[in-house]
Amino acid sequence: MNNIIGTRSSINFTKIVFYILCSLIFKSVSAQDTKGEISGTATNQEGSALSNVSIQVKETVLGTTTNNNGTFNLNAPVGKITLSASYMGYKTIEKxxxxxxxxxYYVDFKFIKKSEDLDEVLIEAHLDKEKIPTVSRSATKTAITLMNTPAPVVVVASYLLDQQANxxxxxxxxxxxGVTQAGNNYNIGDNLLIRGLESSYSYDGMYGGGSLGNTFNPVRSQTNIERIEVLKGPSTGLYGMGAAGGIINLIEKKPLDHEQYIVETRFGKWGHYKAMVDLTAPLTDKLSYRLVSASESEDGYRNVSSERFENYGALKFKTNKHELILSSAYIEDAIQIDPTGNPVRLVTTSLLGDPENGGYDWENLVNDTAEDEDGEYYGVQLTDDQRKVLANSLETTDGYEPFDIGDATLVSPLATPNKGKEFRVKLRHEWRPTETFTATNQVLYRNYNSDYVRQTGALNYSYYQNNGVIHDGTRSPLIIDNVIYPYAARRQEYRIVQAxxxxxQYFGDFQKTWGANNxxxxxxxxxxxxxNRSIDYSQYSTWDTDDSRATTPVPYILDIRNPNWASGSIWDYDPILRSQYEKTVQGYGLGFQEVFYxxxxxxxxxxxxxxxKQDYKDLYDDGQLVDFNDSGFAYNLGLNYRAMNQLSIYGNYSIGRTVYSVTASLDGDDxxxxxxxxxxxxxxxxxxxNNLLASLVFFQTARTNLQYDNDEYEDDPNSNNYNVNVDRYFYDQENRTEGIELDVNYAVTNFLSLNANATFQDPKTLEGEDVTEEQTKGVPKTYARFWSQYKYLLGKTENPLSFNFGVSYESERSINGYSLVDAHVDSYVIFDGALAYEIGDKWNVRLNIDNIFDTRYYVKAMYSGALPGETRNFQLSVRYKL
Incomplete structure (x- = not known):
């Protein structure tokens, strides 16, 4: 599949896929042109209605599910057909x-349990909510079964989120x-990647906060989330301005037509606690409400604290033809930022050679001998004693792997958490004037404020060559009064961001079904x-003595293993305004899709x-107004073949449009x-x-037309290389990932279920035809996750004991920056578990244990370091549901 995208081979690949699938159409012209109507009910042995029963016309894609009253309606081809009705925990019925x-034609399905064994009878009441998700609305914004969806979509059900206490x-x-943590130098917000590329976030299809190159955004809570749907690759305008990797669509909890009251509290290590209430009930026969409120706080592993207060409210008004939902959210959080993690000691390893006996010979740590025209050495000169101290500090992993500083942290007390305040309100109106037409209109208003101080730099220069000079000024070990500090952190900068x-946002989605009787x-x-977005952004900075702009320098960190911290407030160190701008971003789209069955x-x-359209005004520098206009077409083609009721094959080809950055500054280059x-x-x-759903996808996804510098460009008119005909930039860089994705959801029995996924990918950067980065920074080539649940009945009661076991694996990830060519983060395997006890239908007590074997690992590779993952963590949750 090499070099498919951006070359003629991509057209050939696409043609082959669709020719194969389309050719199968002409072998299946056996259906009749007219249809009849089927109506019916689904009940259990006691006569109670069963909702969400799957009704399928065998050997076709036609199907539906029963509503809350256990009834259904379905149009199907006239003639002799077979209906298959299935419901988890019951025997499948065919008529x-x-x-x-x-x-x-009226059909009634009366379901019988799979086994009359007492244990299974008792357990089934607890499995109703744990069905394998089989329907998604993310690919087309209309409900379609995953087996009929010609696009890569993954759905995560609420029961998994509950089991893992996320x-x-x-x-x-x-x-x-396909979804991983991003390697970055900010560590602000979620920063997740899909297939090694940026992702967009939404709540029920509407904008969900920062993406596309921003330096501030919220950490998205799961408190009010019912399930997660991920649509991979370009979304062809369905969700507005989108990132190349895909969309993470968070489906929020909605008002229910029956009473449900949930109270939950949670305690854990590092001072963690959470209290949550979730209340929903009908107010009248047409009006219902839902209120979700939560407070959560934690001192945090390595003192990386978090605090969050959330309120969500929704009202739903429903008639035969209208459904109106007014929802709102108000969130305050304060999430501490760790932009450095454990740093890689900056060592130019090519100068050292191979260490002997596990250490380095101090005599090999030579000083730079080059002199300037005044006879001064370019590089800082170390004494023999200083070189001996430096050599004794070096380890064979320095320059290659992060330096483990244990439970210490380089997050200074001068740094403050990202204090975010988010308010959003949304009105959704769905109108169904006829059985064949639906109009959905949504309006969203969102206001997000961010205020934080983050620390950058904190670099440990040990034996470093910069531009051919060993120990080039501030890029050398710290020496004060002839004392060398080999573990010191230099070139600190503290950035105060206020944004x-x-x-x-408005979305209108209109659906018209046709050919119902054909x-x-x-x-x-x-x-x-x-x-329409408006962004106000200001950034102030202050530094240590290494930066000449520091009027009141921040003290050096003398030892990253046991940092000495500056006192007082960041404002005591006279920060100066570095950046200030106002920006507006307007996006618009008109899209049409045709779905054929x-x-x-x-x-x-x-x-x-x-x-x-982006307008950017620099208030700090020259006040210049810069505006960009990006527009163009996007499209997608997809075909799904239901080879049999249990197997489907699909192909999908999508071209999307994105922008370089929505919330970052612009430099005036169109x-x-x-x-x-x-x-x-x-x-x-x-x-x-429907107790098993598995998918396997071969993919290639890329973001193209990216800017990079032309090495032959010279902007100095006095230079010998100056040429006005040489372009400053090229625009044929692309970030490309290709690979295989596997997802499996399987309820093996009424007592045993599992979820597993794996990704094998090759993320890289190309400039023209040349590969310039063999592995995208911070992105693993292989990762796999597994989660399982086993239920055991204590005696012959309705109180099951649940055991959960999980495994996560990520392969090696790369670190770059400051010439760290071979720096990396090792692969890791961690194990998680949980134990839960249900008391009737009302009480649930759960103990989650993350990182059972207390493995030392890095959860994220960053610019010149890596973020340590948490050590063993315990969380106890108690939930009461009425």
């Missing part, structure tokens, strides 16, 4: 009927292939979006025209638009009773 178009989306990505983002039928889908095939073809491209070839398999 063959002869359908005509002149009357409604607080943030960073903890939830263990359930999704505000305001957002207005073998070939489908949906017309029209999407309209408009969004024919016998065993589902096809999707869509196109969109997207535009982005760059070509950035695009994203993705090719997917996948297959899905499910069991008859």
């Amino acid at each position: 063959t009927i002869v359908l005509n178009s002149s009357e409604i 607080s943030t989306i960073q903890e939830s990505i263990r359930n999704i292939s 505000q983002e305001k957002m207005f 073998a070939l039928h489908g949906e017309h889908l029209l999407s309209i979006n408009y969004e 024919y016998n065993k095939f589902t096809a999707r073809a869509g196109g969109a025209y997207l535009g982005t 760059r070509p638009d950035s695009e994203s491209k993705s090719i997917d070839l996948g297959m899905r398999f499910k069991s008859k009773d």
Whole structure:
């Protein structure tokens, strides 16, 4: 698959995939042109209605599910057909009927439990919520079964989030292939990557905060999240301005039509606690509400603290043709930032040679001998005693791996948490004037404020060559009064960021079904979006003595293993204004999709025209107003073949549009638009009773048209290389990832279930035809996760004891910056577990143990270091549900 994207071979690959799939259509022209109507109910042995029962017309993609009253309606081809009804924990029912178009055919399904064994009978009440997710709305914004979806989509159900006691989306990505932590120099917010590329975030399809090159954003909580849907690759305008990797769609909790009251409290290590209430009930026969409120705090591993207060409210008004949901959220959080983690000691390893007997010979640590025209050495000269101290401090891993500073941290008391305040309110109106037409309009207003002080730099120069000079000034070991401090941190900078983002967004999605009585039928889908963001950003900085701009320098860190910290407030060190700008971003899009259903095939073809206008005014420097306009087309083609009821094969080709940065400054260079491209070839398999769903995807995804410097450009008119005909930049760089993704959800029995995913990928950077980065910084080539649950009944009671066991693996990741060519983070394997006890239908007590064997590992590779993962962690949760 090498060099598919951006070359002629991508066209050939796409043609091959779609020719193969399309050719199968003409072998399946056996369905009749007219349809009849089926109506029916699904009940258990006691006569109680069963909701979400899957009703499928065998050998076709036609199907539906029962509603809360256990009833369903379905149109199917006339003639002899077989209906298959399945519900987890019950025996699958098949009925063959002869359908005509002149009357409604009524079918009743009465389900019988799979086993009359007492243990299984008792356990099934606890498994109702733990069904394998089989439907998603993210690929087309309309409900479609995953087995019929011609796009790479992964759905994470709420029961997994509950079992793992996840607080943030960073903890939830263990359930999704292709999603990892980003390697970056900020560590602010979530910063997740999909297939090694940036991701977008949304709540129910509407903007969910920072992406696309920002330096501030919130950490997204899971308190009000019902499930997670991830659509990989370009979304073709369905979600507005999008990142190349895909969209992480967080589905929020909605008001229910019945009473449900939940109270939960949680305690854990490092002073962790959480208190949460979740209340929902009908107010009238048409109006219902939901209120979710939570408070959570933790001192944090390595004193990286977090604090969060959340309030969510929603009202739902529903009639036969209208559903109106007004929802709001107010969140205050204070998340400490660790932008350095454990640093890599800066050693130019090529100067040292191979160490002898596990150490370095001090005589090999030579001083630079080059002199300037005044006879002064370019490099700082170390004495023999200083070189001996330095040699004794060096380890064979220095320059290659992060230096382990144990439970210490380089987060200074001068740094402050990212204090965020977020308020958003959304109005969603769904109107169904007829059975074939649905109009959904959503309006969102969001206001987010961010205020923090973060520390950068803190670099440990040990034996470093810069521009050919060994120990070039401040890039040398720290020496004070002839005393060398080999573990000192130099070139510290503290950045004070104050930012505000305001957002207005509108989405209109319109669906018209057609051909309901024909073998070939489908949906017309029209999407309209408009969004307007305004960003106010200010940054102040102060430094240590290494920077001449420091008027009141911050003290040096003399030893990263046991830091000596400056006292007082950051404002005591006279920070100066470094950056201040105002920015507005307007985005708009008009998209159309056509979804076709024919016998065993589902096809999707869509196109969109997207535009982005950015206005940037530099208030700090010259007040210049810079504006960019990016616009163009995006499209997607997808075809899904349901080879059999349990197996489907699909191909997908998407071209998307993105922007270089939405929340960062602009330099006035009107760059070509950035695009994203993705090719997917996948297959899905499910069991008859929906207790197994597995998918395998071969993919190649890229972000293209990226800017990089032309080495031949020279902007000094006095230079011999100055040439006005040489472009300053090239625009054919791309970040490309190709690989394989596997996702498995399997309820093996009523007592045993598992979730597993794995990703094998090759993320790299290309400039033209040349590979300039063999492995994207901080992105593993291989990672796999596993989570399982086993339930055991204590005696013959309704109180099951649940055991959970999980494993996570990530391969080696690269670190770059400051000439750290070979620096890396080692692979790791960590084990997690949980023990839960349910007392009837009301009480649940759960103990989660993360990192059971207390493994030392790094959860994130960063610019010149890595972020240590938590040591063994215990959390005890108690939930009461009424």
